[in-house]
Amino acid sequence: MRWIWIDKFTEFESGKRAVSIKNVTLAEEHLHDHFPGFPMMPECLMIEAMAQTAGIMVGEAGDFKEKVILAKVRKCVFHDYVVPGDTLKLEAEMESLAPEAASTHGTITRDGEKIAEISLMFSHIDQNLGGKEFPEENFVFTDTFDSLVRGVKISGK
């Protein structure tokens, strides 16, 4: 994970469920271009926020030993625009967890209003892709996101 796109976890139930918060701000430069005069959060970045929330949940379920990669967007429906000043609540649930992969279901809400439903699939790449080799070190879960996960552990949820 090379960058962080969610602000904190508010709930975390190992292997089952994770809830995170993403605050959208006009300080995000891409919003100046997307679109000039009408800043709105790109939907693909809502998928990214869900992928990080759900991906960390999947990674934690395996003690961050596996390299967890987003493999497929199974379903994705958007119900409303998201604009600067909005606080998004991302709730991810584990649907299936196997040695090679995991599937998750998630919803994004803003003040209780449903904004999006996003179902994803993650691959544990060392267990897949027949014979291809990947670097030893876990390049997915690096120091970059340590603080985010530490936050979860400190909150003890």
Next chain:
Amino acid sequence: MAMSRDEIFSEVQEVLVDALGVDDDEVTDNATLMGDLGAESIDFLDIVFRLEKAFDIKIPREELFPAESLMNEADFVENGKLTEKGLTALKDAMPHTDLSGFESDPDINKLGDLFTVSSVVNFIDMKLNGA
């Protein structure tokens, strides 16, 4: 209550429509998952997960789609074809699939064509009804 083959078919159809984004009428008995329905490797896992949910069963991945693990066995493949030994192993691993056409020319590139909608339905049928 045991499910009939038609009932299983329509559940499988729904799973494939959702997993692969295809239309109902594309999911016919003889349609191949890769060639006709455009499934890629990660889709097979998605299909397995969805089938487990739809039928409330556990499916070890190599049970439904065993070809990948067979191809990594050195004894089983020679000059791009399955050996006698490999073919026997494949038959053992895939009793839910009709291999009669494949046996005459066991080209490993054609392994993908063995995964048809009906082989998935047969597999579920065997799991549920022990046929």
